[in-house]
Amino acid sequence: MPSRQPAPADQASAETPGLAGAIPRIRILFGDEARLGPGKIDLLEAIGRTGSISAAGRELGMSYRRAWLLVDAVNALFRTPAVTASAGGAHGGGAKLTAFGHDLVAAYRRIEARMGDVVREELGPFETELRERP
Numbered sequence: 001m002p003s004r005q006p007a008p009a010d011q012a013s014a015e016t017p018g019l020a021g022a023i024p025r026i027r028i029l030f031g032d033e034a035r036l037g038p039g040k041i042d043l044l045e046a047i048g049r050t051g052s053i054s055a056a057g058r059e060l061g062m063s064y065r066r067a068w069l070l071v072d073a074v075n076a077l078f079r080t081p082a083v084t085a086s087a088g089g090a091h092g093g094g095a096k097l098t099a100f101g102h103d104l105v106a107a108y109r110r111i112e113a114r115m116g117d118v119v120r121e122e123l124g125p126f127e128t129e130l131r132e133r134p
Contacts, residue, residue, distance in 0.1 A: 017133065018127055018130060019119065019120045019123055019124060019127045019130070020120070022116065022119050022120065022123070023112065023116055024112055024115040024116055024119055025037070025038040025112070026038070026108070026111055026112055026115055028108075028111075030077060034073075034076075034077050035073075036074070036077065036108065039060075039070065040070050040073070040074050041104075041105055041108045041109070042060060043056055043057070043060060043062075043067060043070050043071065044071075044074065044082055044083065044097055044101055044104070044105050045105055046059045046060055047071070047083055047095050047096075047097050047101075048097035048101070048102065048105070051094045051095060051096065052093075052094055052095055053067050053068055053071055053083070053085060053095045054067070056095075071083045071085075071095070074104075078100070078104075080098070080100040081098055081100065081101070082097065082098060082100055082101030082104050083095050083096065083097055083098065083101055084096050084098055
């Protein structure tokens, strides 16, 4: 299985030294079992780009089954679906990120950005202690 393609935030972090490149990856827990985190959000973004659960899974290096289970988990978490899918066939199938799904992804990315500010504020005094990356 191919490794997960880095999200744009991961790529920016890899290219930016110090805390300026620090990007938090947040997992939000809703009770004991329900979670919303970077993997599911990356998948929703990939579905938005590709229009396909299968293609999105391939892009992120995961099986169709795994991608479908993650989409199902996100859709089960909320009353409004984040993704709608249509079966394949003569006219092809596909998946679509709903308006709710777009809003959910945007809200999650805003949370990450705000947490990035907190990380830089709280860890700023330790920045001089960071080791150089090769």
